Amino acid sequence: METTLHIHPTADLAERVLLPGDPGRALLLAQSLLERPKMFNHNRGLWGYTGAAADGAPLTIQSTGMGGPSAAIVVEELVRLGARRIVRVGSCGALRDGFELGDAIVATEAIAGDGASRALGAGARVAADGALTAALAAAADAKGGARRGAVLTTDLFYDPAGAHADPSAETAEAALAIEMETATLFQLGALRGVQTACALVVSDLLGARRGRIDADAMEAAAIRLGRIAVTALG
Numbered sequence: 001m002e003t004t005l006h007i008h009p010t011a012d013l014a015e016r017v018l019l020p021g022d023p024g025r026a027l028l029l030a031q032s033l034l035e036r037p038k039m040f041n042h043n044r045g046l047w048g049y050t051g052a053a054a055d056g057a058p059l060t061i062q063s064t065g066m067g068g069p070s071a072a073i074v075v076e077e078l079v080r081l082g083a084r085r086i087v088r089v090g091s092c093g094a095l096r097d098g099f100e101l102g103d104a105i106v107a108t109e110a111i112a113g114d115g116a117s118r119a120l121g122a123g124a125r126v127a128a129d130g131a132l133t134a135a136l137a138a139a140a141d142a143k144g145g146a147r148r149g150a151v152l153t154t155d156l157f158y159d160p161a162g163a164h165a166d167p168s169a170e171t172a173e174a175a176l177a178i179e180m181e182t183a184t185l186f187q188l189g190a191l192r193g194v195q196t197a198c199a200l201v202v203s204d205l206l207g208a209r210r211g212r213i214d215a216d217a218m219e220a221a222a223i224r225l226g227r228i229a230v231t232a233l234g
């Protein structure tokens, strides 16, 4: 079986891939969305699984770990192994009011506030694949809805400068939510000629109202998002 430096496949890779950050969420989604899942990768604790989705076609669910540098390694290697359509299914902090915990966001673009996407040549903003994102938005509309817009990708979850909390920052003004991998994913998609898109669960409220989602609500929201993403991947 073909291998790479960090992803060591122990099962076939599907051309279509769900990409959570959290390995535990990869396992949850594999148990919820796949028939007879097989471990695809466990090297470096980056759990991945391949099985048949509800539509009968193969699907791989592979965790990226946290942050652009780790995501860049995983995406590069998945593409080298044959991935062609990739949807990140992540969590995020909502920067604006009007969100509830568990809400879904479809990222139409990422504001590149991180180092990895910039090192890959990203400008200030990186667009998602238009067709895959339209499919994601349509699938979300049919399954409970999702807000669409820009997300801000950063390097620091614990940011002493509180950059994303500064309402005067151009980035915070423009973004619905903050997270850590999407700009890198979109930039690599453009560079390597693969379709990439992203849907996120609001796990934190970072506007006037503050809050963090509980584990049960996060699981339910992640499964809903996973089903939306599988529909979009077609």
Ligand SMILES: O=P(O)(O)O[C@H]1O[C@H](CO)[C@@H](O)[C@H]1O
Pocket (backbone or CB within 6 Å): 020, 021, 022, 065, 066, 067, 089, 090, 091, 092, 157, 179, 180, 181
């Ligand atoms: O839930 P995931 O997909 O990991 O996404 C978000 O959660 C992590 C931080 O808690 C970062 O990876 C961020 O992007």
Ligand SMILES: O=c1cc[nH]c(=O)[nH]1
Pocket (backbone or CB within 6 Å): 091, 092, 093, 094, 157, 178, 179, 180, 203, 204, 206
């Ligand atoms: O990067 C992230 C992810 C989830 N919640 C946040 O506040 N930030």
